[in-house]
Amino acid sequence: MTTAKTGQVPLAHDSKTRAAPRRTALSAMGSRRLWLTVLGWGVAILIFFPIFWMIVTSFKTEAEAIADPSLIFSPTVENYVEVQQRADYFKFAMNSVVVAFGSTLLALLLAIPSAYSMAFLPTRRTKGTLLWMLSTKMLPPVGVLVPIYLLFRDTGLLDTRTGLIIVYTLMNLPIVVWMLYTFFKDLPKDILEAGRMDGASTFQEVWHLLLPLTLPGIASTGLLSVILSWNEAFWSLNLTSSQAAPLTAYIASFSSPEGLFWAKLSAASTMAIAPILVFGWLTQKQMVRGLTFGAVK
Amino acid sequence: MATLQLKQVVKQFDDTRVIKGVDLDVNDKEFVVFVGPSGCGKSTLLRMIAGLESTSDGDILIDGQRMNEVGPAERGLAMVFQSYALYPHMTVEDNMGFSLKLAGVSRQERRQKVLEAARILQLEPLLDRKPKALSGGQRQRVAIGRAIVRNPSIFLFDEPLSNLDAALRVQMRIELARLHDELDATMIYVTHDQIEAMTMADKIVVLQGGVVEQVGSPMELYHHPRNRFVAGFIGSPKMNFIDVEVIGAGAEGVDVRLPGGGQCTVPVEGGQLQAGEALELGIRPEHLVLDEQGPLAGEIQVIERLGGSTSLYLQMGETSVTVVTDGDVASQVRDTVHFGFVPSRAHLFDRDGLALKSLQRHPLADISRQDNRSAPSAATSH
Numbered sequence: 001m002t003t004a005k006t007g008q009v010p011l012a013h014d015s016k017t018r019a020a021p022r023r024t025a026l027s028a029m030g031s032r033r034l035w036l037t038v039l040g041w042g043v044a045i046l047i048f049f050p051i052f053w054m055i056v057t058s059f060k061t062e063a064e065a066i067a068d069p070s071l072i073f074s075p076t077v078e079n080y081v082e083v084q085q086r087a088d089y090f091k092f093a094m095n096s097v098v099v100a101f102g103s104t105l106l107a108l109l110l111a112i113p114s115a116y117s118m119a120f121l122p123t124r125r126t127k128g129t130l131l132w133m134l135s136t137k138m139l140p141p142v143g144v145l146v147p148i149y150l151l152f153r154d155t156g157l158l159d160t161r162t163g164l165i166i167v168y169t170l171m172n173l174p175i176v177v178w179m180l181y182t183f184f185k186d187l188p189k190d191i192l193e194a195g196r197m198d199g200a201s202t203f204q205e206v207w208h209l210l211l212p213l214t215l216p217g218i219a220s221t222g223l224l225s226v227i228l229s230w231n232e233a234f235w236s237l238n239l240t241s242s243q244a245a246p247l248t249a250y251i252a253s254f255s256s257p258e259g260l261f262w263a264k265l266s267a268a269s270t271m272a273i274a275p276i277l278v279f280g281w282l283t284q285k286q287m288v289r290g291l292t293f294g295a296v297k
Numbered sequence: 298m299a300t301l302q303l304k305q306v307v308k309q310f311d312d313t314r315v316i317k318g319v320d321l322d323v324n325d326k327e328f329v330v331f332v333g334p335s336g337c338g339k340s341t342l343l344r345m346i347a348g349l350e351s352t353s354d355g356d357i358l359i360d361g362q363r364m365n366e367v368g369p370a371e372r373g374l375a376m377v378f379q380s381y382a383l384y385p386h387m388t389v390e391d392n393m394g395f396s397l398k399l400a401g402v403s404r405q406e407r408r409q410k411v412l413e414a415a416r417i418l419q420l421e422p423l424l425d426r427k428p429k430a431l432s433g434g435q436r437q438r439v440a441i442g443r444a445i446v447r448n449p450s451i452f453l454f455d456e457p458l459s460n461l462d463a464a465l466r467v468q469m470r471i472e473l474a475r476l477h478d479e480l481d482a483t484m485i486y487v488t489h490d491q492i493e494a495m496t497m498a499d500k501i502v503v504l505q506g507g508v509v510e511q512v513g514s515p516m517e518l519y520h521h522p523r524n525r526f527v528a529g530f531i532g533s534p535k536m537n538f539i540d541v542e543v544i545g546a547g548a549e550g551v552d553v554r555l556p557g558g559g560q561c562t563v564p565v566e567g568g569q570l571q572a573g574e575a576l577e578l579g580i581r582p583e584h585l586v587l588d589e590q591g592p593l594a595g596e597i598q599v600i601e602r603l604g605g606s607t608s609l610y611l612q613m614g615e616t617s618v619t620v621v622t623d624g625d626v627a628s629q630v631r632d633t634v635h636f637g638f639v640p641s642r643a644h645l646f647d648r649d650g651l652a653l654k655s656l657q658r659h660p661l662a663d664i665s666r667q668d669n670r671s672a673p674s675a676a677t678s679h
Contacts, residue, residue: 188380191382193369194378194383196370197347197374197376198370198443198447200399
């Protein structure tokens with residue numbers, strides 16, 4: 001009963017005439033798939049290659065690192081040992097963790113109420129406010145470096161984790177609000193109204209209904225914010241020195257004026273990105289789920 | 298006791314007035330249906346009663362107390378949404394018990410109340426399921442169950458059956474009517490489906506453009522529509538409207554000239570009518586009868602045979618006329634048929650679309666659904 005399954009009108013002479021074009025269509029689909037697979041792998045390799053090369057280089061000696069590129073060498077961990085002797089990796093790493101997660105938590109705490117109000121109680125200015133918030137991301141950070149530096153100096157926030165958390169929160173807030181806003185907007189308003197009829201206060205509405213129902217979205221927003229904060233270098237290099245410096249500053253400290261030590265720099269970089277790489281790897285399912293949340297409901 | 302009063306209630310969104318001064322009394326245990334075309338403001342009015350929309354002007358009173366500034370939960374109402382609005386991450390039991398949980402009711406008491414509501418709605422085997430594992434009809438019942446558990450003074454329904462298929466809709470309609478009897482509660486129900494309105498309501502409120510066109514029992518609206526809009530909206534197929542001319546008015550009613558030269562006397566109050574004045578005669582398709590001697594004639598354009606009855610769509614000059622007649626009628630498309638009607642079944646509408654008052658009230662006009670349920674003699678007791 002193939003006709004019933006495919007929904008075709010059963011014609012007495014159609015089985016042969018139909019089969020050929022269908023086969024071509026199938027093979028066209030197959031080759032399209034193949035091309036997409038090749039393209040996907042190509043792009044992935046292109047993106048991953050520098051990281052791969054950095055990891056490889058970190059296991060070479062300085063001499064090998066600047067010699068002709070080669071994959072054949074005897075690996076060594078001397079760079080890692082030396083890098084750890086020069087600076088305490090764990091201190092920087094701890095700063096990175098505290099600052100990235102702290103700023104993400106703070107950004108979420110601020111963004112959830114604002115996204116809630118924009119998504120469910122919009123005014124005539126809501127769209128404008130959102131666009132304005134996003135437009136601040138187009139401002140080159142260096143443009144506000146001097147005023148922020150002076151503010152930090154006068155308030156004693158220079159080289160403190162708190163200061164960095166504040167800056168990162170402000171830096172990521174527009175994106176976090178915007179993302180949460182789109183996730184919240186996908187939630188049927190009726191559900192929150194039903195909650196209101198059931199006697200939920202605004203806080204209970206958010207806590208019992210909004211948060212559990214948009215958790216995948218909130219999680220992926222948070223993950224993105226963590227990654228953006230972890231990778232941020234401009235502010236951390238300018239606003240911290242010894243106490244609160246995160247891993248980005250740690251890497252930078254290996255580019256010395258007397259010349260670059262590629263192998264050591266690679267080892268430091270590998271150690272700096274390793275945690276976030278593992279973190280991203282472990283949470284990739286959640287990231288993809290969150291970013292496509294709503295689209296494939 | 299649960300009564301609702303609306304006094305000159307207004308809703309304004311920026312420059313647009315969606316509800317333009319509505320007055321309404323809903324009595325205890327009454328089943329009131331708001332009906333009207335989409336965009337008439339019926340859902341907005343319901344949401345204002347629920348407290349989900351603010352009231353721009355006028356008063357909303359529940360049991361005599363002004364509720365304008367009172368929040369939705371404190372009004373003591375429960376609402377069933379068109380989309381059901383179940384909490385997708387909670388089980389049926391948690392959905393139904395959510396309001397009690399928020400109110401701080403103990404787990405044991407909560408379970409007891411949920412079980413009670415589940416029993417009424419036959420939901421007991423489904424209590425551990427999540428909404429996505431339920432069919433449309435079951436979700437609907439959970440939404441109703443969630444309302445029952447709150448033990449509200451008034452139930453509000455916002456087009457609750459419009460997402461169900463036709464067969465289930467009929468079944469749920471009967472179930473809701475049964476529920477109304479069982480719970481003995483005041484219910485307000487919004488729909489655009491006039492069949493739902495006719496079958497379930499004690500009192501129908503017909504809305505158009507944010508204005509109440511008429512309030513009355515289903516039979517009152519059917520037999521004594523106040524204006525052309527209500528006449529056309531209530532009844533299916535729609536009432537026919539035929540241009541007529543006044544010949545004169547007397548104690549027997551108004552004499553009018555029909556298209557094609559025929560005459561009839563419609564038993565309505567003539568008032569200040571002048572001879573020659575143009576009126577519209579309204580007559581329902583089911584009140585037109587095929588009759589070779591009939592004063593009207595038209596050519597059949599379309600025939601719809603439903604078995605038990607047949608709908609004939611006729612063209613009579615410029616006017617389209619629908620006749621609902623016997624299922625076995627032998628007429629065919631392009632035939633010209635003659636038809637007539639009993640004048641007491643007809644309505645007359647003036648130039649402003651207002652109905653001229655009938656000289657005699659229809660005996661069933663004041664019967665409500667409650668009367669239907671209690672005693673047949675109630676029909677004449679009014």
